Amino acid sequence: MKIPHQMRDFHGSLLGMLTRQRLLRHIEKRLGFFRAVELTGPRQVGKSTLARHFLPANHPNYFDLELPAVRALFADPEPLLANAEGLVVIDEVQHAPRLYQLLRYLIDRPDRIDRPGQYLLLGSASHNLLKQEESLLGRVATVEVTGLTIDETGWEDEEVAKLWLRGGFPLAFLAPDDESSLAWRQSALDRYVRTDLPGLVGNVAVPAVHRFMGMLSHLHGQVWNAAAPAQSMGVNESTVRRYLDFMTETFMIRQLPAFHENLGKRQVKAPKIYFRDSGFLHALWGVRSLGDLLRHPHAGASWEGFALEQVLRLAKPQQAFFWATHQGAELDLVMLDGSRRIGVEFKRSSVVGATRSMHIAMHDLKLDALYVVYGGPHRYYLADRMEAVPLWSLLPSRDVKTGAP
Structure with a gap:
């Protein structure tokens, strides 16, 4: 269901009033150790809101593959990601089925050890369903983002x-x-x-x-x-x-x-x-x-x-x-x-x-x-x-x- 921008902003400000500090600290801890962190969970559960705590949506390193224009660019994502520095957020990663093959290469590149990139990946399906051609085993930490809890x-x-x-x-x-x-x-x-x-x-x-x-x-x-x-x-x-x-x-x-x-x-x-x-x-x-x-x-x-x-x-x-x-x-x-x-x-x-x-x-x-x-x-x-x-x-x-x- 498409949510009007004004309604998204309104609910986003309300969501900010809720305490998701435990989840944010958990993500931050994983980012402090792993080169890639994967946030998995259903749509509209708040993954994008959490990601924006680490990188604003208007940042050039923030890619939302829900947008057709961005998805078209990711038909060949290497030019976009090869020289990216700092944190890169890729939202709705299930729309780029060959992305993990590139990320594995980028994470392991020996010429980037002094300026390593880091990746926060957001997906609306489990990795089993995405059937990515490459595994990021040992390179990615998975954090499941669920609905709100009583705490x-x-x-x-x-x-x-x-x-x-x-x-x-x-x-x-x-x-x-x-x-x-x-x-x-x-x-x-x-x-x-x-x-x-x-x-x-x-x-x-x-x-x-x-x-x-x-x-x-x-x-x-x-x-x-x-x-x-x-x-x-x-x-x-x-x-x-x-x-x-x-x-x-x-x-x-x-x-x-x-x-x-x-x-x-x-x-x-x-x-x-x-x-x-x-x-x-x-x-x-x-x-x-x-x-x-x-x-x-x-x-x-x-x-x-x-x-x-x-x-x-x-x-x-x-x-x-x-x-x-x-x-x-x-x-x-x-x-x-x-x-x-x-x-x-x-x-x-x-x-x-x-x-x-x-x-x-x-x-x-x-x-x-x-x-x-x-x-x-x-x-x-x-x-x-x-x-x-x-x-x-x-x-x-x-x-x-x-x-x-």
């Missing part, structure tokens, strides 16, 4: 509810009212299906993808099974798997893999699927207000996905899974960080207790700790190494991994 918007009940309802895309969150936010999200989804996805993956059946996204919204938080949507759409299972993978690589869907090891029990091996942004999920459901959301029959699944994203974005575990057995035991999230194993369960209710399934997970998976992230305001222990924690405990100043205040 950036505030953890008070009203702000958390707003973030849950509208999602973390800045223009959706900062809209003057819920109706405007919903209109933006609906338009963004339409552009994603009609323009963004085809531009990255080639020809797709737009009406079929629209239908598929609607089906996925009702499978949010469930174990993936391609058979039902394939049958409903009248296509084979490989087609719906391909659509799902495209949406995963463009940051619309999270496929949370199943954790399994030799326990002597039959364990679920298919992934769970979640919409990464709760606001887009609610737009697909037609939810217009917080009242509508609280009355929705799948409000619990929505809150689970919202809280899951907050945990993953703030805790940043090395690996993340869910766990389930065919006997009925399950755990919403298993985080591995070095030798530590942390389990997380999500409950929207205001009071929670330890369940049999949690005790089975603690024993079978040999967890160091298990946290129940719930909708109440207080922390309290449920059992040995098992604690109920509200969303505010996810903030960086309160370590959910150790339980430290």
